[in-house]
Amino acid sequence: MTDATDATDASNEGGPTRPEEAWRAATAEADGCRACPLWENATQTVFGEGPVPAEMMLVGEQPGDREDVEGQPFVGPAGRVLDEALGEVGIVRCEVYVTNAVKHFKWKPRGKRRLHQTPDRAEVAACRPWLERELALVQPRLLVLLGATAAKAELGPGFRVTVDRGRPMSSLLVEHVVANRAPLLDPAGPA
Numbered sequence: 001m002t003d004a005t006d007a008t009d010a011s012n013e014g015g016p017t018r019p020e021e022a023w024r025a026a027t028a029e030a031d032g033c034r035a036c037p038l039w040e041n042a043t044q045t046v047f048g049e050g051p052v053p054a055e056m057m058l059v060g061e062q063p064g065d066r067e068d069v070e071g072q073p074f075v076g077p078a079g080r081v082l083d084e085a086l087g088e089v090g091i092v093r094c095e096v097y098v099t100n101a102v103k104h105f106k107w108k109p110r111g112k113r114r115l116h117q118t119p120d121r122a123e124v125a126a127c128r129p130w131l132e133r134e135l136a137l138v139q140p141r142l143l144v145l146l147g148a149t150a151a152k153a154e155l156g157p158g159f160r161v162t163v164d165r166g167r168p169m170s171s172l173l174v175e176h177v178v179a180n181r182a183p184l185l186d187p188a189g190p191a
């Protein structure tokens, strides 16, 4: 069993050294994370994916219903919206590392459907080491934060989406950071 607090252990003695190998190792570790209760009702951990390193990294809130089932971020309806949005600005998906601030799907039942629930502050904080691990591996020059949960995970609870969205901001880890109001690309998406 892995705890998310182990995720930022950079010593990695004897561990993989190439970025892709380090990413694979992180993915395998995150599969066993039990640092908050969200794993209990989810199908699997949905870690980020894409080139490592990458110029651009995009962070959503959490996996949605399809992502939870398929084990990949931004698939299904959310993935189609993302591909279209990226295409409009001349970016192809395979050039971008995509992930979520929280790696397990939080939901509540309504009939046969699973309704998206916003992760709380403790859950976002518990998952943050995985996001930090991804940032260290991907080393993006541009970090795009989609929605308030992703923005607060990276920029802190003082972020206000109504005030700060679209405004370039600074981060210790990344050269350029932009937060969007979305759930334009809400991975919960239409069911």
Ligand code: SF4
Binding pocket: 004, 030, 033, 034, 035, 036, 037, 038, 039, 045, 102, 103, 104, 123, 126, 127, 128, 130
């Ligand atoms: S949501 Fe994040 S911190 Fe919580 S169990 Fe899943 S991977 Fe671990």
